[in-house]
Amino acid sequence: MKHLRLISLLTIFMLLFAVPALVAADDDDADGDEVRLVLAGWSSSTEETNTLNALLEEFTATTGIEVEWQISTDHRTQLQTAFASGTYPNVFYIDSSYLLDWVDAGVVAIGEDVVEDQDGFYEALLDIFTVGGTLYCPPKDFSTMALQFNQDLFDAAGLDYPTADWTWDDVYAAAEALTDPDAGVIGLVTPPELPRWLPFLHQNGGIIFDEITGEYAMNDEAALEALAFYISFSTDGIGGAPSVVDAGWGGEAFGEGRAAMAMEGNWVINYLLEDYPELNWGVVELPVGPVERATMAFTVCYGVGADNDFLEESWELVNFLTGEEGQLATTEVSFGPMPTRPSAAEAYVEVWLPRSEGRGFDAGDVEAFIAGAEYSYPWQLPVGFGPFVDAFNAALQRAFAGEITAEDVIAEAEAAAMEIMGN
Amino acid sequence: MTTTSQSKTEKQYIETASLSRTFIRRSFATLTVTLLVVFALVQTVPFALTIANSLKCRPVVQQRPQVFIPSPPFGVDCRTETGAALPAEATSTLFTFNPALEGYQRVFEYNLDVWFLNTVYYAVAITVLRLIFDSLAGYALARIRFPGNRVFFFIILGTMMIPGVVLLVPRFIILQQLGLLNTYQGVILTLGADAFGVFLMKQFFESIPPEIEEAAMVDGANRFVMFGRVILPMATPALTALAIFSFQGTWNNFMDLLIIVGGDASKHNLPLGLAQLRGQFGDTLEWNTFLAGAVIATIPLALLFFFFQRYFVEGISYTGLKG
Structure with a gap:
């Protein structure tokens, strides 16, 4: 009988704690008095987590609005399931690459009239989060691409260090001189991915979609030329994918000294200082293209949920976090992304001073990343263009292997784009 | 000489x-x-x-x-x-x-303590529930003749034949409609009984000679007394094996937890939390922090294995399956 009693007790206990869950799920929204916001985003480090928590506490102290920060592990997927279920966070990070999808889904509130001090942001960044002339959300932080070079390898080859006014030919010539097949060193690491190549496209005056007509435009002479140039590093044996030198990504190839130059974003600074402290390296802006200067901006904004019980309070929070004070505070511990207000740029450079002290890196070089804000293009594609990126990357890999030509890659990408737009 | x-x-x-x-x-x-x-x-x-x-x-x-x-x-x-x-x-x-x-x-600067406690909570709760439900169901299927006995058994067995990933989406939708997403109950109720355990217990109960129960019945014991007093004590080896399998499986469970409580960081278990240490883009992986987390997650299971090694091996020989 003892067992029987135990079993029934446990069953009752289990049912007891299951039932409140069913009830509790309904009255979550019904809480009237207390304003409680949910902020969903990711964090790249403990320092970032701690700073944001401190900022949120300060926000609660001054406004009385409680904020719960939910750290996403797979932000895009988690938010999309939340959107599908109908209840989603009040405020959430939106990466520029999928902004258009989410705006299209109608889950992002319009920020045009509520975002404060819009003149204080980099204009290029505001443009990225403006869809059809309407600003949706203020930029949280951003990253740009620049050229990293290994000073020791340049010295050994007797070459002058790169400068901001290098041209494509200069990069190619340097890569050729720096390549050393016996030592397993390539001149420039060129990941076979669309966003890594896009700066070359823009530098050559090309674009994926015509800005005025909106038509697909990545099939002209400019695109072909830029792509042929990018592929030539691999086919001529002076560059190639990170895997060519047994690295997982460009930063690792560069850190290991197996690539003399890399074109990574500012996320590489912390990685190199932390994992390769003895490396002597520098950063300059990307080379000037035949037509213009260009780089890519990878950026994130604070979006406010359209279906929102606390719309006003949500904007208050977003304005607090993207305001001057919020930007300065995040900058102090930001180990990667840059502040979106020029007024905080200086503070960003200073962050690196103590951490690079006595190392082979000059903190002043991070200016090269900041400079990119002025002439950057967004990493952003229209709704449903995921397969286009996949098709392009797959074709580019085959082109790297010498199986197909730049013309074929352009043709395959166009076919993929046409198929998506035809639907 | x-x-x-x-x-x-x-x-x-x-x-x-x-x-x-x-x-x-x-x-x-x-x-x-x-x-x-x-x-x-x-x-x-x-x-x-x-x-x-x-x-x-x-x-x-x-x-x-x-x-x-x-x-x-x-x-x-x-x-x-x-x-x-x-x-x-x-x-x-x-x-x-x-x-x-x-x-x-650094790993303690993350929510390691929360993940650890959650993992223990899930593992203990699910193991206890599985011991109860699997042994009850296994006994019923092994001994009691009721209409549909065999059909039920094959339905339960059938769920083992379906690849787990196929069930992820339906499970997510059902839990969402019940309001159990991102709750402890969602995890524990979903995983609180499993076909493998029922199968294991049924096979074991069938190996016990029916004469023992008949003897108990002659002494006036009803089904529950017979089950609780006579059969369960004899099934200790199978129960131990089931407990170890459940505990180990739940401790390392990543996929189910990701689906059910993935949206609420405060209910993550160790495997989910460790995945979070990988950083958003994977490039920023802090190897020493990540591996320190892995070591901490492994220690309890390693200890468990160390002390119950004998039962682990016995468990494997019962089922003919690999743990």
């Missing part, structure tokens, strides 16, 4: 004759041991490297991942006073490294 010498020569004769056989047997044994040592090393090296690398500074992990011999000074600082990282040479040589606690310090 004669008998002794005789037996001596006989012995010598036998010894000479079997010398070559002994030699073969010895060299065979040596070969076996060598092979076993090699396999043991192959199995142990990843663990040794995990522990070693969790104790290194980041530059050492990157540049000398294979070094596994610690050397004093212990507990070195990975950084200069200004916070700049020290080069790999400063905290390691070509064959030894100075252990640092940076990885462990």
Whole structure:
């Protein structure tokens, strides 16, 4: 009988704690008095987590609005399931690459009239989060691409260090001189991915979609030329994918000294200082293209949920976090992304001073990343263009292997784009 | 005298004759041991490297991942006073490294304690529920004749044939409609009974001779008394095996937890939390922190295995399945 009693007790206990869950799920929204916001985003480090928590506490102290920060592990997927279920966070990070999808889904509130001090942001960044002339959300932080070079390898080859006014030919010539097949060193690491190549496209005056007509435009002479140039590093044996030198990504190839130059974003600074402290390296802006200067901006904004019980309070929070004070505070511990207000740029450079002290890196070089804000293009594609990126990357890999030509890659990408737009 | 010498020569004769056989047997044994040592090393090296690398500074992990011999000074600082990282040479040589606690310090700055407690909670609750439900269901299917007995058994068995991933989406939708997403109950109720356990218990109960129950019945015991007093105590080995499997499986469960509580960081378990340490883009992986988390997640299970090794092996032989 003892067992029987135990079993029934446990069953009752289990049912007891299951039932409140069913009830509790309904009255979550019904809480009237207390304003409680949910902020969903990711964090790249403990320092970032701690700073944001401190900022949120300060926000609660001054406004009385409680904020719960939910750290996403797979932000895009988690938010999309939340959107599908109908209840989603009040405020959430939106990466520029999928902004258009989410705006299209109608889950992002319009920020045009509520975002404060819009003149204080980099204009290029505001443009990225403006869809059809309407600003949706203020930029949280951003990253740009620049050229990293290994000073020791340049010295050994007797070459002058790169400068901001290098041209494509200069990069190619340097890569050729720096390549050393016996030592397993390539001149420039060129990941076979669309966003890594896009700066070359823009530098050559090309674009994926015509800005005025909106038509697909990545099939002209400019695109072909830029792509042929990018592929030539691999086919001529002076560059190639990170895997060519047994690295997982460009930063690792560069850190290991197996690539003399890399074109990574500012996320590489912390990685190199932390994992390769003895490396002597520098950063300059990307080379000037035949037509213009260009780089890519990878950026994130604070979006406010359209279906929102606390719309006003949500904007208050977003304005607090993207305001001057919020930007300065995040900058102090930001180990990667840059502040979106020029007024905080200086503070960003200073962050690196103590951490690079006595190392082979000059903190002043991070200016090269900041400079990119002025002439950057967004990493952003229209709704449903995921397969286009996949098709392009797959074709580019085959082109790297010498199986197909730049013309074929352009043709395959166009076919993929046409198929998506035809639907 | 004669008998002794005789037996001596006989012995010598036998010894000479079997010398070559002994030699073969010895060299065979040596070969076996060598092979076993090699396999043991192959199995142990990843663990040794995990522990070693969790104790290194980041530059050492990157540049000398294979070094596994610690050397004093212990507990070195990975950084200069200004916070700049020290080069790999400063905290390691070509064959030894100075252990640092940076990885462990940093992993505790994440929510490791929450993940740990959650993992224990899930593992204990699910194991208890599975012991109850699996043994009850297993007993009913093994002993009680009721209409549809076999149909029920095949339905339960059938769920084992469906690949787990197929169930992820329906499970998510059902839990969402019940309002159980991102709750502890959602995890515990969903995983609180499983087909494998029912099958295991049924097979075991069928191996118990029915005469024992008949004897109990003659003494006036009803079904529940018979189950609780007679059958369950006899099933201790199977219950132990089931408990160990459930605990181990739940402790390491990643996929189900990701689907059910993935949206609420405060309810994550260790595997989910460790995945979070990978950072959003994977490039920023702090190896020493990540491996320190992995070591901490492994210790309880390693201890469990150490103390219950006998039952683990027994459990495997019951089911003919690999744990």
